Amino acid sequence: MRFMTMIKSDESMPWGPPPPALFEAMAAFAQEGALNGTLIEQGGLGSSAQGAIVSLANGSIKVVDGPFAESKELIGGYAVIEVRTKEEVIELGRRLLQIHLDNWPGWEGSCEIRQVFLDNGDAGPS
Amino acid sequence: MNDDSARPADPSAAIEAVWRLESTRLIAALVRVVRDVGQAEDLAQDALVAALAQWPESGIPRNPAAWLMTTAKRRAIDQFRSSERRDRGYAVIARDHGGEAMEIDIVGAIDHVEDDVLRLMFICCHPSLSPEAQTTLTLKLVGGLTTAEIARAFLTTEATIAQRVVRAKRTLADAGAALDEPDPAERAGRLAAVRGVIYLLFNEGYSATSGDDWMRPALCDEALRLGRVLTTLVPKDAELHGLSALMELQVSRLAARTGPGGEPVLLLDQDRTRWDATHLRRGLDALARADALSAERGVHTLQAAIAACHARARTAEATDWVLIAELYEQLARRTGSAVVEVNRAVALSMAYGPAAGLTLADQLVDLPALRGYHLLSTVRGDLLEKLGRHEEARIEFLRAAAMTQNDRERTLLLARVGRLSTDGPAS
Numbered sequence: 141m142r143f144m145t146m147i148k149s150d151e152s153m154p155w156g157p158p159p160p161a162l163f164e165a166m167a168a169f170a171q172e173g174a175l176n177g178t179l180i181e182q183g184g185l186g187s188s189a190q191g192a193i194v195s196l197a198n199g200s201i202k203v204v205d206g207p208f209a210e211s212k213e214l215i216g217g218y219a220v221i222e223v224r225t226k227e228e229v230i231e232l233g234r235r236l237l238q239i240h241l242d243n244w245p246g247w248e249g250s251c252e253i254r255q256v257f258l259d260n261g262d263a264g265p266s
Numbered sequence: 267m268n269d270d271s272a273r274p275a276d277p278s279a280a281i282e283a284v285w286r287l288e289s290t291r292l293i294a295a296l297v298r299v300v301r302d303v304g305q306a307e308d309l310a311q312d313a314l315v316a317a318l319a320q321w322p323e324s325g326i327p328r329n330p331a332a333w334l335m336t337t338a339k340r341r342a343i344d345q346f347r348s349s350e351r352r353d354r355g356y357a358v359i360a361r362d363h364g365g366e367a368m369e370i371d372i373v374g375a376i377d378h379v380e381d382d383v384l385r386l387m388f389i390c391c392h393p394s395l396s397p398e399a400q401t402t403l404t405l406k407l408v409g410g411l412t413t414a415e416i417a418r419a420f421l422t423t424e425a426t427i428a429q430r431v432v433r434a435k436r437t438l439a440d441a442g443a444a445l446d447e448p449d450p451a452e453r454a455g456r457l458a459a460v461r462g463v464i465y466l467l468f469n470e471g472y473s474a475t476s477g478d479d480w481m482r483p484a485l486c487d488e489a490l491r492l493g494r495v496l497t498t499l500v501p502k503d504a505e506l507h508g509l510s511a512l513m514e515l516q517v518s519r520l521a522a523r524t525g526p527g528g529e530p531v532l533l534l535d536q537d538r539t540r541w542d543a544t545h546l547r548r549g550l551d552a553l554a555r556a557d558a559l560s561a562e563r564g565v566h567t568l569q570a571a572i573a574a575c576h577a578r579a580r581t582a583e584a585t586d587w588v589l590i591a592e593l594y595e596q597l598a599r600r601t602g603s604a605v606v607e608v609n610r611a612v613a614l615s616m617a618y619g620p621a622a623g624l625t626l627a628d629q630l631v632d633l634p635a636l637r638g639y640h641l642l643s644t645v646r647g648d649l650l651e652k653l654g655r656h657e658e659a660r661i662e663f664l665r666a667a668a669m670t671q672n673d674r675e676r677t678l679l680l681a682r683v684g685r686l687s688t689d690g691p692a693s
Binding site for chain 2: 171174175176177178180220222223224225227228230231232234238258
């Protein structure tokens with residue numbers, strides 16, 4: 141089963157920037173994911189100031205450059221994970237947040253976990 | 267609800283998830299400590315049982331891997347104290363832990379994880395084991411699959427698999443497999459064995475048909491995962507990247523290779539928009555890594571390079587058959603395989619016309635290795651038909667139909683014979 145995990149947080153970072161210890165712990169976590177074969181790919185996202193939103197409403201398409209008005213729940217990074225059960229990816233999400241708890245005092249946020257549908261009978265809309 | 271520990275709705279499912287993530291390196295580290303595969307697995311299982319008893323109450327510990335390791339090692343030490351293997355056991359633990367036999371070295375265990383997992387793979391693919399024992403043990407100990415899952419994957423009974431595992435462990439113990447440290451020259455051979463086992467697992471899953479149990483295709487995922495693990499452990503091995511490339515490129519075609527009624531769809535007839543772009547890209551990337559690491563392509567890398575020719579072609583017509591024919595020639599030289607020559611004959615016919623393919627195919631007819639090989643007759647029939655030599659084509663198709671074990675294929679061959687008779691030779 142393939143999942144996409146997205147880490148979401150307040151991009152204004154009222155608790156301060158990430159300390160070096162977080163990067164070290166995240167690198168070790170990624171290495172662990174490579175070692176047990178679960179991590180397919182991962183990436184960090186730039187701030188919303190570097191992005192844009194293209195939206196369609198009332199029959200018209202609009203482009204709004206970042207930073208986004210709503211900054212509380214923005215995706216900061218993602219990973220594509222291959223596991224055998226949903227519980228495994230939840231456990232990996234729990235570890236990811238444990239790393240934040242241990243290394244980034246005051247940080248709050250969430251890890252959203254979504255299944256990626258594959259065209260091989262592995263998963264379908266349900 | 268406790269604030270400082272994550273309590274999932276179904277604790278046993280969460281514990282099983284931890285087990286699936288951790289069992290390989292747990293067993294691998296324990297093999298280093300106790301130098302016995304069977305005992306290492308038992309200790310790991312004991313730790314799992316302890317987790318199932320305690321975690322629903324206490325919540326999953328902050329570092330579940332370290333918890334399982336500590337529990338298993340404590341138990342190992344208890345066993346050494348009370349068992350008749352006491353002297354040998356103490357000696358091993360004392361040596362590994364600088365004499366502080368009672369100190370449980372969690373940090374050390376985690377530092378060694380790369381070596382441990384690789385050692386476990388080498389042991390599971392030990393030359394003293396048969397190929398089927400190697401694949402079974404790899405799935406059990408490195409893959410963390412249950413006996414029941416392995417039995418379903420191999421379309422056999424749990425008792426058969428359980429017995430195979432017991433025998434394999436005994437063979438390993440007799441051979442002292444967990445004790446030997448292969449030197450660099452041996453390592454290359456052992457690595458080749460591991461690659462072979464992974465590809466065997468992959469093909470076992472890839473050959474599954476639509477009516478088969480879902481555990482069979484799951485073998486493909488497991489083989490891909492083992493490929494990823496192994497390339498992390500031995501990143502400089504070119505042929506390993508070639509193997510990953512081959513598996514990724516083949517699996518990218520999984521969905522496209524069966525039609526709506528479950529019937530097989532041949533490569534050139536497949537809807538290429540259904541090829542999985544992620545697998546395809548990963549396959550091409552892995553092939554590029556293999557080529558960057560070594561100028562000389564191994565068997566898996568050559569096969570991957572052929573698969574890549576198909577992957578790069580947007581349409582069947584855009585396939586670079588000249589390059590494929592060249593790659594088959596290199597592969598034939600490396601493997602000495604007559605079957606590869608049959609494939610080369612097809613590639614030559616696609617590149618230079620049916621006469622060029624037939625020239626090679628005709629040379630293969632008398633090879634003892636291809637006696638009774640129905641695909642050679644099918645290929646010759648096809649090429650003869652294209653050249654308008656219908657009477658000879660008819661004989662080849664009938665010969666192939668008599669040799670094939672596959673009913674669907676026989677029906678298709680006989681249908682071609684029927685078409686030949688009604689069409690008559692081209693005037």
